[in-house]
Amino acid sequence: MKPRPEVLGAGAFVALMAVAPLFLNAYQVDVLNSIGLYALLGLSLNLILGEAGLFNMGHAAFYAMGAYTAAILNTRYQIPILWTLPLSGAVAGAFALAVARPVVHLRGDYLLIVTIGVGEIVRIALVNDVFGITGGANGIFGIGRPRVFGYVIRRPEQFFYLIWGFVALSIFLFLRLKKSRFGRALNYLREDEVAAEGSGIDTAYYKLAAFGLGAAWAGMAGTLFAAKMTIISPESFSFWESVVLFMIVILGGAGSIAGVLLAAFLVVGLPEVFREFAGARMLVFGLVMMVMMIFRPQGLLPARGRRFPWVASAGALKQ
Amino acid sequence: MSSAPAPADPVKPALLTLAEVIKTFGGLTAVNRVSFAVDEGTVVGLIGPNGAGKTTVFNLITGNYQPDRGDISFAGRRLNGLRTHRIIMLGIARTFQNIRLFQQLTALENVLAGCHYRMRGGILSAMLNLPAQRRVEGQAIEQALQALEFVGLTQQVFTAAKNLSYGNQRRLEIARALATQPRLLILDEPAGGMNEQETEALIGLIEQIRARGITILLIEHDMRLVMRACDKLVVLEYGGKIAEGSPERVRADPRVIEAYLGTEEDA
Amino acid sequence: MEEFFQQLTNGLAVGGIYALIALGYTMVYGVLKLINFAHGDLFTYGAYLGLTLLTSLALTDRLGFAAGVLVLALMVMGLVAVLGALLERAAYRPLRQSPRLSAVVSALGASIFLQNTLMLIYGARFQVYPDNILPAATLNIFGLYLPLMRVLIVLASVLMMVALYLFIQKTKIGTAIRAAAIDQDAARLMGIDVNRVIMLVFLVGPALGGIAGLMVGLYYGQINFTMGWVYGMKAFTAAILGGIGNIPGAMVGGLLLGVIEALGAAYISLAWKDAIAFCVLILILIVRPTGLLGERVADKV
Numbered sequence: 001m002k003p004r005p006e007v008l009g010a011g012a013f014v015a016l017m018a019v020a021p022l023f024l025n026a027y028q029v030d031v032l033n034s035i036g037l038y039a040l041l042g043l044s045l046n047l048i049l050g051e052a053g054l055f056n057m058g059h060a061a062f063y064a065m066g067a068y069t070a071a072i073l074n075t076r077y078q079i080p081i082l083w084t085l086p087l088s089g090a091v092a093g094a095f096a097l098a099v100a101r102p103v104v105h106l107r108g109d110y111l112l113i114v115t116i117g118v119g120e121i122v123r124i125a126l127v128n129d130v131f132g133i134t135g136g137a138n139g140i141f142g143i144g145r146p147r148v149f150g151y152v153i154r155r156p157e158q159f160f161y162l163i164w165g166f167v168a169l170s171i172f173l174f175l176r177l178k179k180s181r182f183g184r185a186l187n188y189l190r191e192d193e194v195a196a197e198g199s200g201i202d203t204a205y206y207k208l209a210a211f212g213l214g215a216a217w218a219g220m221a222g223t224l225f226a227a228k229m230t231i232i233s234p235e236s237f238s239f240w241e242s243v244v245l246f247m248i249v250i251l252g253g254a255g256s257i258a259g260v261l262l263a264a265f266l267v268v269g270l271p272e273v274f275r276e277f278a279g280a281r282m283l284v285f286g287l288v289m290m291v292m293m294i295f296r297p298q299g300l301l302p303a304r305g306r307r308f309p310w311v312a313s314a315g316a317l318k319q
Numbered sequence: 320m321s322s323a324p325a326p327a328d329p330v331k332p333a334l335l336t337l338a339e340v341i342k343t344f345g346g347l348t349a350v351n352r353v354s355f356a357v358d359e360g361t362v363v364g365l366i367g368p369n370g371a372g373k374t375t376v377f378n379l380i381t382g383n384y385q386p387d388r389g390d391i392s393f394a395g396r397r398l399n400g401l402r403t404h405r406i407i408m409l410g411i412a413r414t415f416q417n418i419r420l421f422q423q424l425t426a427l428e429n430v431l432a433g434c435h436y437r438m439r440g441g442i443l444s445a446m447l448n449l450p451a452q453r454r455v456e457g458q459a460i461e462q463a464l465q466a467l468e469f470v471g472l473t474q475q476v477f478t479a480a481k482n483l484s485y486g487n488q489r490r491l492e493i494a495r496a497l498a499t500q501p502r503l504l505i506l507d508e509p510a511g512g513m514n515e516q517e518t519e520a521l522i523g524l525i526e527q528i529r530a531r532g533i534t535i536l537l538i539e540h541d542m543r544l545v546m547r548a549c550d551k552l553v554v555l556e557y558g559g560k561i562a563e564g565s566p567e568r569v570r571a572d573p574r575v576i577e578a579y580l581g582t583e584e585d586a
Numbered sequence: 587m588e589e590f591f592q593q594l595t596n597g598l599a600v601g602g603i604y605a606l607i608a609l610g611y612t613m614v615y616g617v618l619k620l621i622n623f624a625h626g627d628l629f630t631y632g633a634y635l636g637l638t639l640l641t642s643l644a645l646t647d648r649l650g651f652a653a654g655v656l657v658l659a660l661m662v663m664g665l666v667a668v669l670g671a672l673l674e675r676a677a678y679r680p681l682r683q684s685p686r687l688s689a690v691v692s693a694l695g696a697s698i699f700l701q702n703t704l705m706l707i708y709g710a711r712f713q714v715y716p717d718n719i720l721p722a723a724t725l726n727i728f729g730l731y732l733p734l735m736r737v738l739i740v741l742a743s744v745l746m747m748v749a750l751y752l753f754i755q756k757t758k759i760g761t762a763i764r765a766a767a768i769d770q771d772a773a774r775l776m777g778i779d780v781n782r783v784i785m786l787v788f789l790v791g792p793a794l795g796g797i798a799g800l801m802v803g804l805y806y807g808q809i810n811f812t813m814g815w816v817y818g819m820k821a822f823t824a825a826i827l828g829g830i831g832n833i834p835g836a837m838v839g840g841l842l843l844g845v846i847e848a849l850g851a852a853y854i855s856l857a858w859k860d861a862i863a864f865c866v867l868i869l870i871l872i873v874r875p876t877g878l879l880g881e882r883v884a885d886k887v
Contacts, residue, residue, distance in 0.1 A: 055690070102872045109621045109690055113822060114871055117864035120819075124861040173446045180445030180452065181431075181438050181459070184424075188432050191421035198381060198419070200407035200436035200499050213442060239815070243694065250691055283702035289695025293688040294680045 006258070013261075017164060021157035029156040031272045036163035037225055039264035042248040043170050043257065044217035049246065050254035050303075051183065052210035053190025054104070055112035058119030059218055059245045064126065064237035065092040066219025067226045071140040072133055074226070081227045082146045085220050092219025093212045100211040105204065119242050126234040139233025146227045159228050166224060170217065171257055178257075186210050187255070240282075247285060251292065253299025262301055332395065334359040334534050335380070335411075335503055340389035342375055349375045351558040352389070357503065362525065362535040364545045364566075367555035368578055373538045374416055376555070377505055380536075381413050382406045394502065408436050412501035414492040416508050416538070420480040426491050427476045430463040433498025466494040470524065486517040493524070497533075504528060506537040510544050522548055546570070554578070591730050593852045594845060599736045599805065601844020602743030606798035607821030608828070608836035609750060610670075610791030616767035616831035617787050619686075623693035624673055626818020627700040628666055628792040632799025633809040634704055636662045637715055655804075662800045663793040670792025671785055673700075679784075697815070704811040715807045739801050746794060747837045753790075754833055763787060767831060816860065820847075823867040829880025838878065 021029050041063060048056045066088035073079045073087065103114045129136035146153045146162065153162055177183045185206045188196035197203045226232050248267050252259025271281045292299075333356035342350040350372045357363045365373050378384045380391055382403040391398045398406055412433070421429050438459050444452045467476055470490040475483060480491060489509060496504055509525075510518045518541060525548050529535060539545050545552065545566065552569040554562040556578045562569050569575055607629050614622045639645065639661055646654035677696040681689045723734040754760035765773040766783040774780050802817070803809050824843045828835025843863060851859040870877065 053687075055687070103868065106871060106875065108686055110826075110871060110875065112690065113621065113819075113826075114868055116819065117867050121861050121864050121868075124858060128857045176448050177442065177445050180456070181435060181440055182442055182445050184428060184431055185435060187424060187428070188421055188435075191423055192419050194383070195415065195419035195421065196432065197403040198383075198407065198413055198415070199432040199495055200404050200412075201432060202402075202404045202436075204402075209442070243698070246691075246694075250687075279706060280702070282698050283706065286695045286697070286699030286702060290677050290692045290699065293684065293692040293695070297684060297688045 010258075014168075021160050026156045029160050031269060033156060033159050033163050033228065035264050035268045036160070036167050037221060037228070038245070038248060038268045039261050040163070040167050040170060040221040040224070041218055041245050042252070042260040042264050043167070043174060044214045044221060045245045046214075046249050046252075046255065046257070046260050047174070047186070047217070048210050048214035050249045050256070050260070051178070051186040051190065052207065053108075053254070054207060054210060055108050056115045056211070056214070057112050057239075057242050057246050058115035058117070058122075059214075060237040060239070060241035061115075061119040061122040062092045062096050062215035062218040063222045063225070063241070064122055064234075065095050065215070066222025067232050067237070068126070068134055068140070068222075069219065070223035070226045071143050071232050074143050075140055076133075078144075080147060081144055081223065082148070085223050088223045089216040089220040092222065093216030096211045096215030097208055100208055104207045104211065116239065116242070119237075119239060123234050123237055123239075126237070135233075137234060139231060139236075141231040143226050143230045143232070145230070153227075163224055163228070166220075174257060182206075182209070190255075244285075247289060251288070251299060253302040255303035256299060256301050259299050259301035259303070263299075331359070333357055334394060335536065336390075336392050337376070337380070338390045338392075340376070340379060340386045340391060342372075342379055342384060342386050348558050350379065350386075353555065353558070353560050354389075355553045355560065355563055357534060357536050359502070359534050360529075360532065361550040362529055362537070362548050364549035364552045365536065365538045365555065366540075366545060366552055366569075367561075370557075371555040372558040373555055374507060375558075377413065377507055377536075377538065380406075380505065381411060404436065407499055407501075410500075410502035411505060412496035412499040412503070413505040414489070414496055414507055414509065416511065418485075418488050418492060420488055420491060420495075422481040423479060425477050425479055426467060426472055426483065426494075427460070427463055429480050429491055430466050430494050430498045431459055433466070433495045434459040434462055436499070463494075463498055466498045467491075469497065469527070470494040471520075485512050486514075489513065489521075490524075493528075497528070501533060503534045503536065506535065506539075508538050508540065510539055510541045518544055588730070589852070590849075592732075593848045595730075595732055595736055595740070597845035597848030598841060599739045599743075599844070600848060601824075601841035602740050602747075603798045603801050603805075603840075604817070604821045604824045604844050605747060605837045605840025606743050606794045606801075607817060608824040608840045609747070609833065610795045611818075611822050612825040612828075612830055612833060612836040613763070613787045613791045615825070616833075617763065617770075617784055618678070618682075618689075620678065620689050621693065621822065622678075622791075623690070623818070624677070624696035624700055625791065625795055626814035626816075626821070627697050627704075628670055628673070628814070629795040629799040629802075629817055629821075630704060630809070630811060630814035631669055631700065632662050632666045632796030633803040633813070634708060634713070634799075634811075635665050635796070636800035636803050637713055637809065641716060659797055659800060662796045666796025666799075667789040667793040670788045670795075673792075674785065674788035697818075701811055701814065708811065710811065712808050712810050715803045715809070717807055735805050739805055742801070743798075746797070750790070750794070751833060751837075759786065819867075820863045823863045823870075826867060826875075826877055827870050829877030832877065832879050835877055835879035842878075 020032060024032070041059065045056065045059045048054050069088040069091040070081055070084040073084045074081045099118050103111060106114060126134045127137050134140070148162065153159060185201055188199070188201055189203055189206055193203055244267060248260060248263040251267065252261070252263030271278055335357040338354050340350055340353045341348070353376060365376060367373055375384065379386050380398070382398065382401050386399060393409055393411060396409060421432065438455050440452050440455055464476065467473060470493055472487060472490055472494060475487060480488065483491060493506070493509070510521055513521060522544055525535060549566055551564065552566055553560060554569060554575050561574045561578060562572045607625065610625045611622060614620060614625070636658060639658055645658050648654065649657060673696055677692045678689060681692055724731045725734055725737055754763060762773070762778045762783050763786065765776065765778055766780050770780050802813070820843060821840065824839035825836045826839070827843055828837065828839025843866060846866060847859060847862050850862040
């Protein structure tokens with residue numbers, strides 16, 4: 001049996017990434033690290049926007065929740081930064097559940113506007129040093145370096161394996177999720193909410209679950225971001241961050257993990273390649289969004305239908 | 320060939336009962352004090368001119384709308400106030416007038432939606448891919464394939480819903496509804512857009528569903544189908560019930576004739 | 587009390603500006619059921635075009651303040667209207683039959699594109715309206731000293747709202763717009779050219795948004811290429827507050843939001859000023875998504 005082309009492609013990609021730091025300089029590795037963080041955030045938003053079809057344009061708020069939780073725990077209570085991962089995920093997820101609950105029933109573009117509003121309120125709250133713990137506009141600095149099995153992670157290539165390791169783990173888990181009843185339920189929501197509810201699916205529950213899980217993952221990405229930067233401030237979580245993440249999911253193809261990866265490379269990587277045109281970066285984004293919707297609305301690498309290899313191999317049916 | 324009306328058991332209560340149900344939208348009364356019952360094991364047709372409120376009645380039964388007044392009960396349980404998926408879980412399944420499939424997904428995935436609520440497993444068990452999880456998925460797929468086979472879509476298991484022919488889309492919707500293992504199946508214009516041959520096959524399918532002991536309530540404009548498949552008809556006009564009874568009796572009812580001729584003059 | 591009335595009138599002026607922008611959102615939403623995300627940026631174009639025309643043509647020197655500003659306003663309205671129509675042609679018309687997400691994404695893309703075009707032309711810094719050509723006079727109204735500009739803005743915005751209202755309610759074209767907003771297919775069957783109606787909406791809305799941009803430039807003296815998105819969000823909030831798709835609603839919502847925001851900034855917290863509108867937005871969508879003047883409509887199943 002010949003392996004499918006996408007399996008070959010994925011294998012080549014993994015092999016290439018595994019050895020990439022050996023051939024790249026520190027700056028280039030750092031760019032790859034940024035791409036990895038955006039890929040992670042894109043994957044988390046993909047659960048909400050791509051799989052469940054819920055227009056969330058305030059994803060930076062959840063990302064910020066995780067980053068600030070990690071930073072506060074680390075700088076105030078000296079908790080090692082990576083230990084805060086579960087808690088920052090939980091805080092971001094719980095926050096998402098709390099804000100999504102009253103608004104998640106709203107129709108597509110209304111939800112979009114509300115999530116923009118939530119994102120802005122969070123950012124304004126951070127700038128205003130809410131509860132006196134976020135450090136206002138200056139943010140929080142002096143976040144400790146992460147340690148893995150006693151090794152302090154400091155250099156870009158070390159971060160590279162931490163970040164991309166987490167990306168790989170996320171993809172592994174999300175692929176399993178996609179194949180499951182849970183993953184399908186999110187797709188039913190996206191395709192037709194009335195039909196989903198009419199097939200016995202608790203749509204309200206799954207909308208919240210998508211928000212909670214996606215936000216929790218963004219929160220954990222926030223922890224990695226805080227660990228990498230050692231300084232975080234509200235400007236890292238602006239509306240434009242949410243727009244860029246939204247763009248990554250749409251450009252790649254809603255619901256497509258490979259698409260999200262590709263789009264993260266394009267959206268974060270290309271501006272680094274064409275640095276002299278850096279000022280025109282957003283202009284090009286805008287143009288691409290308009291043109292894409294006319295000529296390729298399904299994204300660059302649209303999601304494929306699920307295969308059920310065990311069905312076919314069990315001889316349960318002939319194709 | 321019209322099947323004999325199932326004898327109404329005086330002791331056993333009806334499976335589905337609507338009592339004095341009222342629904343208004345703005346100033347318009349879409350459903351006006353409608354009462355009728357569906358006995359277990361029968362096929363009941365809900366007919367009437369366009370805009371008579373038939374689909375609204377369906378939407379009230381499945382909880383897409385809430386009645387302003389009146390009671391709807393199913394198998395001894397009051398449905399008022401329940402959300403749609405809860406009603407489905409009680410044993411009512413439905414199809415839609417303007418086909419509502421998950422267009423991008425395959426036929427199999429569509430039918431798996433119907434299996435969903437009887438399966439267990441959430442985020443964690445999926446991520447860990449536990450043996451129990453795999454077993455549940457396997458069983459669901461088996462049931463879904465059976466449902467697809469029942470409606471005659473074995474060749475289209477991995478075809479995206481949007482690529483199916485119109486008639487097959489209607490069949491797929493029925494398969495999805497059957498996958499919920501309902502006691503009552505509600506069909507909204509199942510023969511809509513079908514040609515004569517497809518309609519003939521559909522009548523056969525309805526007979527088969529009924530043979531499985533599933534009660535059917537349907538809206539249909541195709542009078543041949545209605546006359547052949549139904550034990551009882553309920554006729555609506557302007558939101559109110561104007562007749563009820565066996566197809567023969569309803570066909571002879573002067574008010575029904577007037578209602579239908581009236582609409583033909585309007586059209 | 588003096589402070590309160592100052593804030594109140596200030597709120598009305600800002601609210602008038604919100605209302606003018608909100609009208610553009612609400613008209614487009616009424617006809618196309620689309621949030622025109624780029625509308626806020628058309629407003630910014632009004633402010634920048636106003637500045638460029640004001641300084642390069644020296645209109646107020648040649649024609650005097652009143653006539654100069656009037657001519658300027660008409661020019662800005664005309665130019666931004668054309669821009670709006672072009673936007674509709676390029677970004678929205680090709681997507682008329684596409685799913686809603688596509689149009690929303692395209693609208694966002696258009697917004698980003700327009701904004702960054704301005705940034706590349708004028709630079710990222712704040713641009714300043716010349717202060718020497720505008721009279722810094724104050725008016726004494728019942729013992730209250732109000733800046734002339736503030737009074738003019740309130741008057742001008744109310745005047746334009748009334749004009750638009752009469753246009754929509756009393757003229758044949760206005761009736762066509764209302765018909766297309768209720769049911770496009772039916773309107774088409776009745777012989778209304780829906781494409782023309784949409785084009786018209788994309789002329790009138792941006793014209794009003796453009797003049798609002800000019801007003802902001804004249805009132806605050808400072809403009810920035812990103813201001814369209816904050817004003818746009820607030821104006822959209824105003825449109826929702828009044829009931830989206832509802833023209834009097836946009837006016838009421840705009841004025842109300844302006845006043846709420848001005849009083850909130852004065853009496854609650856200045857630092858949280860920008861969050862007030864978003865809180866109002868979220869609250870209204872939770873409590874009464876149809877807005878103050880909107881009607882409740884059941885979703886069709």
